[in-house]
Amino acid sequence: MNQLEVLRESLGQCDEIILDALLMRNRIVEDIMVYKEANDLPVLQPEQEVKQKGWLEARMEGRRHKKEVNDVFASIIQNSKRIQSRNLFNYNIFLIGFMGAGKSTISDYLKNVLAMDVVEMDQCIVERQGMSISDIFETYGEEYFRELETNLLIEMQSRSNVVVSCGGGVPMRERNVVEMKKNGRVVLLTAKPETILERVKDNHDRPLLENNKNVSFIADLLEKRREKYEAAADIVVETDGKSELEICEELIHRLREAEANK
Numbered sequence: 001m002n003q004l005e006v007l008r009e010s011l012g013q014c015d016e017i018i019l020d021a022l023l024m025r026n027r028i029v030e031d032i033m034v035y036k037e038a039n040d041l042p043v044l045q046p047e048q049e050v051k052q053k054g055w056l057e058a059r060m061e062g063r064r065h066k067k068e069v070n071d072v073f074a075s076i077i078q079n080s081k082r083i084q085s086r087n088l089f090n091y092n093i094f095l096i097g098f099m100g101a102g103k104s105t106i107s108d109y110l111k112n113v114l115a116m117d118v119v120e121m122d123q124c125i126v127e128r129q130g131m132s133i134s135d136i137f138e139t140y141g142e143e144y145f146r147e148l149e150t151n152l153l154i155e156m157q158s159r160s161n162v163v164v165s166c167g168g169g170v171p172m173r174e175r176n177v178v179e180m181k182k183n184g185r186v187v188l189l190t191a192k193p194e195t196i197l198e199r200v201k202d203n204h205d206r207p208l209l210e211n212n213k214n215v216s217f218i219a220d221l222l223e224k225r226r227e228k229y230e231a232a233a234d235i236v237v238e239t240d241g242k243s244e245l246e247i248c249e250e251l252i253h254r255l256r257e258a259e260a261n262k
């Protein structure tokens with residue numbers, strides 16, 4: 001064997017070690033999930049990720065290839081999260097609820113903690129149409145916007161393990177509910193009118209609220225929508241006074257429970 005062949009053989013041995021370690025690591029990730037479920041422990045423990053990052057930072061202090069190693073570990077963590085989320089949900093999650101209930105916020109959080117793909121319906125429609133929600137409403141009317149929403153829901157049927165942050169009006173059409181349920185579970189996020197007002201008061205992206213930023217308008221519209229929201233929902237999570245972590249943890253537990261009782 002020449003020197004090059006020796007080096008390549010050593011590299012191959014490294015890859016074997018990495019591969020074995022990765023397979024073992026993935027199994028442990030699954031074992032941890034089983035343990036947490038059996039012992040009624042929270043699924044999400046973001047402090048653990050902070051600890052891991054601290055460990056890596058300390059171990060790589062002053063060493064070469066820090067960026068490259070960090071990249072590999074970031075990818076490992078990301079993929080562990082994917083293993084967890086696929087294990088938890090083999091369907092799409094549709095977040096519904098009134099404007100300001102936290103649909104976008106909770107989707108974003110699930111993307112961070114479980115590496116789930118997110119489809120933000122409003123954002124997706126805005127990008128495809130090349131105009132803001134307010135401009136779409138103004139130029140083509142609400143009905144046109146609602147049609148775009150329905151088409152997007154149908155598109156979601158070819159995907160799984162996606163969190164879909166629905167526009168607040170999505171569950172108002174029965175057809176939309178049917179489309180969502182084909183491959184998803186529907187999670188209703190709720191908040192009191194006072195909480196909603198507090199959350200949306202400085203934002204100008206919601207044409208329906210633009211000149212109606214007061215508790216009584218919100219309470220009225222909420223009441224008009226309540227029945228349809230509740231009818232569409234597989235589970236309901238109240239969000240008032242709760243952190244994103246608490247809401248997501250509750251969402252995971254309730255969905256799991258709902259699956260077990262099916």
Ligand SMILES: Nc1ncnc2c1ncn2[C@@H]1O[C@H](COP(=O)(O)OP(=O)(O)O)[C@@H](O)[C@H]1O
Nearest residue numbers: 098099100101102103104105199239242243244
């Ligand atoms: N659980 C929460 N606690 C405090 N503020 C929240 C919470 N959820 C959302 N918010 C805030 O409320 C505002 C509206 O939330 P967003 O996720 O955009 O609502 P939606 O998508 O349902 O309209 C955002 O500024 C967000 O930071």
Ligand SMILES: O=C(O)C1=C[C@@H](OP(=O)(O)O)[C@@H](O)[C@H](O)C1
Nearest residue numbers: 098099100122167168169206207
């Ligand atoms: O409730 C509604 O009818 C709407 C909610 C908005 O989404 P958010 O709930 O994310 O604000 C957006 O789709 C549009 O302004 C209409």
Ligand SMILES: [Mg+2]
Nearest residue numbers: 103104122165
């Ligand atoms: Mg939103």
